Amino acid sequence: MALSLKRLLLNDQKLLVKRYSQATKNNKKWKSVVGLEVHAQIASKSKLFSGAPTKFSNPVNTNVSLFDMATPGTLPVLNKRCVEAGVLTALALNCQVNPVSYFDRKHYFYADLPAGYQITQQRLPLAVNGALEFHVFTPEIHKKPYKTSARIKQLQLEQDSGKSLHDFDRSLVDLNRAGISLMELVFEPDLSDGEEAAALIKELIAIFQRIETCSCKMEEGALRVDANVSIHKENEPLGIRTEIKNIGSVRGVVGAVNYEIKRQIAIKESNGVVVNETRAWNFEKKITVPMRDKEILQDYRYMPEPNLPPLQVSMGPITGGQVYVDQIKENIPELPEKCRQRLQTDMGLSTEQSIIIVNDVDLMKLFENALYARSINPVKFANFLINDLYKALNERKLEIHQLHIEPKYFGEILELVSQGLITRNVASMVLNELLQGNIRSPLEIVEEKNWKQITDEKELEKICQAILQENPKGVTQYLNGKVKVFKAFLGGVANKTDNRADMKKVETILKKILSELRNKK
Amino acid sequence: MNRIYNYVFIIKRSSSHIKNPNILKTLVPVKPYQSQVDPEKRPSKTKIDADTIALLERLSLVDCANRKGIETLEAAIEFADQIQQVDTTGVDPLITVLEDFPLRLREDEVDDGNCKNDALSNALVTEEDYFVAPPGNIPLETREDLLFEQETNRQ
Numbered sequence A: 001m002a003l004s005l006k007r008l009l010l011n012d013q014k015l016l017v018k019r020y021s022q023a024t025k026n027n028k029k030w031k032s033v034v035g036l037e038v039h040a041q042i043a044s045k046s047k048l049f050s051g052a053p054t055k056f057s058n059p060v061n062t063n064v065s066l067f068d069m070a071t072p073g074t075l076p077v078l079n080k081r082c083v084e085a086g087v088l089t090a091l092a093l094n095c096q097v098n099p100v101s102y103f104d105r106k107h108y109f110y111a112d113l114p115a116g117y118q119i120t121q122q123r124l125p126l127a128v129n130g131a132l133e134f135h136v137f138t139p140e141i142h143k144k145p146y147k148t149s150a151r152i153k154q155l156q157l158e159q160d161s162g163k164s165l166h167d168f169d170r171s172l173v174d175l176n177r178a179g180i181s182l183m184e185l186v187f188e189p190d191l192s193d194g195e196e197a198a199a200l201i202k203e204l205i206a207i208f209q210r211i212e213t214c215s216c217k218m219e220e221g222a223l224r225v226d227a228n229v230s231i232h233k234e235n236e237p238l239g240i241r242t243e244i245k246n247i248g249s250v251r252g253v254v255g256a257v258n259y260e261i262k263r264q265i266a267i268k269e270s271n272g273v274v275v276n277e278t279r280a281w282n283f284e285k286k287i288t289v290p291m292r293d294k295e296i297l298q299d300y301r302y303m304p305e306p307n308l309p310p311l312q313v314s315m316g317p318i319t320g321g322q323v324y325v326d327q328i329k330e331n332i333p334e335l336p337e338k339c340r341q342r343l344q345t346d347m348g349l350s351t352e353q354s355i356i357i358v359n360d361v362d363l364m365k366l367f368e369n370a371l372y373a374r375s376i377n378p379v380k381f382a383n384f385l386i387n388d389l390y391k392a393l394n395e396r397k398l399e400i401h402q403l404h405i406e407p408k409y410f411g412e413i414l415e416l417v418s419q420g421l422i423t424r425n426v427a428s429m430v431l432n433e434l435l436q437g438n439i440r441s442p443l444e445i446v447e448e449k450n451w452k453q454i455t456d457e458k459e460l461e462k463i464c465q466a467i468l469q470e471n472p473k474g475v476t477q478y479l480n481g482k483v484k485v486f487k488a489f490l491g492g493v494a495n496k497t498d499n500r501a502d503m504k505k506v507e508t509i510l511k512k513i514l515s516e517l518r519n520k521k
Numbered sequence B: 001m002n003r004i005y006n007y008v009f010i011i012k013r014s015s016s017h018i019k020n021p022n023i024l025k026t027l028v029p030v031k032p033y034q035s036q037v038d039p040e041k042r043p044s045k046t047k048i049d050a051d052t053i054a055l056l057e058r059l060s061l062v063d064c065a066n067r068k069g070i071e072t073l074e075a076a077i078e079f080a081d082q083i084q085q086v087d088t089t090g091v092d093p094l095i096t097v098l099e100d101f102p103l104r105l106r107e108d109e110v111d112d113g114n115c116k117n118d119a120l121s122n123a124l125v126t127e128e129d130y131f132v133a134p135p136g137n138i139p140l141e142t143r144e145d146l147l148f149e150q151e152t153n154r155q
Helices: A002-011 A013-025 A080-092 A194-211 A250-269 A325-330 A336-347 A351-359 A361-373 A378-396 A408-418 A424-435 A442-449 A457-470 A472-479 A485-496 A503-520 B012-018 B023-027 B050-060 B067-085 B116-120 B149-154
Strands: A030-041 A104-107 A117-120 A127-136 A146-159 A163-166 A171-174 A181-187 A223-233 A242-247 A278-282 A287-290 B130-133
Touching: A030 A194, A030 A250, A080 A127, A080 A146, A080 A181, A080 A194, A080 A325, A117 A146, A127 A194, A127 A336, A146 A194, A194 A223, A194 A250, A194 A336, A194 A351, A194 A361, A223 A250, A242 A250, A250 A278, A250 A287, A336 A351, A336 A378, A351 A361, A351 A378, A361 A378, A361 A408, A378 A408, A378 A424, A408 A424, A408 A442, A424 A442, A457 A472, A457 A485, A457 A503, A472 A485, A472 A503, A485 A503, B050 B067
Parallel strands: A242 A278
Antiparallel strands: A030 A181, A030 A223, A104 A117, A127 A146, A146 A181, A163 A171, A171 B130, A223 A242, A278 A287
16 A cells, blocks of 8 residues: 555656545545434224224315314224234334334324324334334445344324315315324434435345335335434534425435535534534435424423323233234244345345345346246346346336336246347347237237247358458458457457357357468468 | 313312312302502503504404504503513413323224314305415505594594
């Protein structure tokens, strides 16, 4: 290190100075600390404390019971499913479930909160002290995935509020959401940037979708993220934090957190002061802005909810509750991390492949179903899905669940490759045909388009000869030792045959012809 | 549709009294009761300033930012201050009389709601099935005259 520095200094002092100042300008000097709070809507048919429906697509103000609109004389009755889902989630996140927990009132003055308070769990929540380990892997940023973890302070059950549409001089209120059950997960500030925050959310989504406690449809508001961000210098106490409220997409989490870190660094670099405030993420402009209604520190006037006796759950020797923790524990399905390890040890997938496949629940289903039905190489199939399918979907800005392709066709394409009927390149072409709306099966497409692999050696030799004759200059270069040209020959053959040539054979044939030419020379 | 839940009232902390049916009579004083609050021991009267009442009005959207509003609020706080003289030594807080009963849970079934017309009939103003409310949680324009006094004087 010292030696290379010295050399650099001798070579170009200016360059070194420049590099050094860049390094200090970068995040090296500043450490960023990120903590998340996640509101996840519990997948249930009825609301947390009333029998009103939760269906997202229902018309305005129809998912509303008299309790949801705080009609005097109505009382809350807790939904068993919501408690069970809360317990299951807590166990999947390694939390400690409290055999007794309490409900509290948190007061707000909002038109979309008819009672004037939200029923939540502040004093003693359903579960505490969890931890979640996850992989951080953004292919554009990280060369290799790395593992990190975040501790969970608590998991609590609470009501959602209604929805307000702000007109210029009034609010339009829809109470369909009011009283829908949420689990709030409070994470300790154990993360350091937007990528880690997004990776944590992705892992949560993967877990929720497997245990089916939350639909995770962020576009429907079923999963919302608040991020607490602060920066400080090494060996100094934590800086003042800001809170970004209600981020509604994974991409938004990355953008909002990284923007906020940069914004705070810019403020401190110019000797400014970061103020403790609530901000909102503006998705169009890609900036965070202060929220107008949160300028003054609010007093929530927490008080115990007198209408709800303590919630008891049965676990171990503790009985009496209607929800049985030990039973739920026994029935936890395979969680994502275990699934990744299974894909690696049983099927030989790489860490990266297993992360990408397991993090997309639809991709995972597709992968497992195809492997179940056909004898195809899992690693090659994973490659096909990640490289070809994902690339094609990215280009078209589509997600797997939006496709109208017969799911079994994906496996069939790869089967055609492993049978030697088509080349790997043609597999990609068949996939594109399907994506463009061709409803035939892969085999039919191959036959229709005449895309079968050319394996006949005589025919291949003819094509190879033709390519070499078309490129006498390249042949001379090759014979003079410039072996790189060989790739151009391969490309030529692939082109000429519309990717249908068996390239392994082509390689042997080309080498044979060229060595004969060399011998003649 | 409107479920009224009947509470079984159990006088928990004096359960022995239940055996004596006459005891219920004594729970409501028969004669007017002389207050035992010592005015000397009261904490000093809380003063509400114009900024605070204006903030409360803004948050609650209840018309209260005026002299009368301040008087009412100060009187309410003074009344509540009395409770501090009650001796609660050795008494556990009681949140609900049902605290020793496990919370009853219901199955996750839709058996309520879908009463839009009833719901909306409570509202003064509605539009296309939405409740219409004043623009909440948005700072109103800042004004010098927090208590609208100049305005009132003019009238």
